[in-house]
Amino acid sequence: xxxxxxxxxxxxxxxxxxxxxxxxxxxxxxxxxxxxxxxxxxxxxxxxxxxxxxxxxxxxxxxxxxxxxxxxxxxxxxxxxxxxxxxxxxxxxxxxxxxxxxxxxxxxxxxxxxxxxxxxxxxxxxxxxxxxxxxxxxxxxxxxxxxxxxxxxxxxxxxxxxxxxxxxxxxxxxxx
Numbered sequence: 543x544x545x546x547x548x549x550x551x552x553x554x555x556x557x558x559x560x561x562x563x564x565x566x567x568x569x570x571x572x573x574x575x576x577x578x579x580x581x582x583x584x585x586x587x588x589x590x591x592x593x594x595x596x597x598x599x600x601x602x603x604x605x606x607x608x609x610x611x612x613x614x615x616x617x618x619x620x621x622x623x624x625x626x627x628x629x630x631x632x633x634x635x636x637x638x639x640x641x642x643x644x645x646x647x648x649x650x651x652x653x654x655x656x657x658x659x660x661x662x663x664x665x666x667x668x669x670x671x672x673x674x675x676x677x678x679x680x681x682x683x684x685x686x687x688x689x690x691x692x693x694x695x696x697x698x699x700x701x702x703x704x705x706x707x708x709x710x711x712x713x714x715x716x717x718x
Contacts (some may be wrong), residue, residue, distance in 0.1 A: 547702035610641035
């Protein structure tokens with residue numbers, strides 16, 4: 543058995559106000575959204591910040607549902623799985639999520655996110671507009687969401703950690 547009290551202390555030390563690991567479906571996302579709004583109203587209580595945190599949450603959960611390669615079994619279909627953490631440190635709110643992705647997809651994703659991370663806010667705005675006009679996003683729409691997250695973030699970081707020959711664990715953290 544784990545020491546749940548120790549886990550609670552670790553969550554508190556890291557300013558975590560919300561944490562979820564498991565399947566990501568439309569119903570679960572909606573339920574988490576309601577719980578998240580309640581938590582934000584209790585902890586943040588700043589409408590603009592609440593909206594930005596919630597928008598980032600939605601974008602990152604959509605990425606899990608589209609790209610996670612970890613599936614949980616279900617009677618009807620495999621369920622995508624990932625982890626979402628929302629917290630507050632030093633008067634800034636962060637949203638972090640992670641999930642398994644194919645190793646073969648990780649190189650282009652890292653290149654794209656490294657490019658975004660290196661851009662200034664004004665460069666990101668121009669790049670966002672160019673991407674929308676050109677329609678050069680992927681078939682699942684990826685790309686614009688990352689650009690938009692970076693435009694509104696005070697910090698935009700990601701890691702790609704090898705798991706095995708087939709998978710890597712992709713983690714992204716947005717600070718607002």
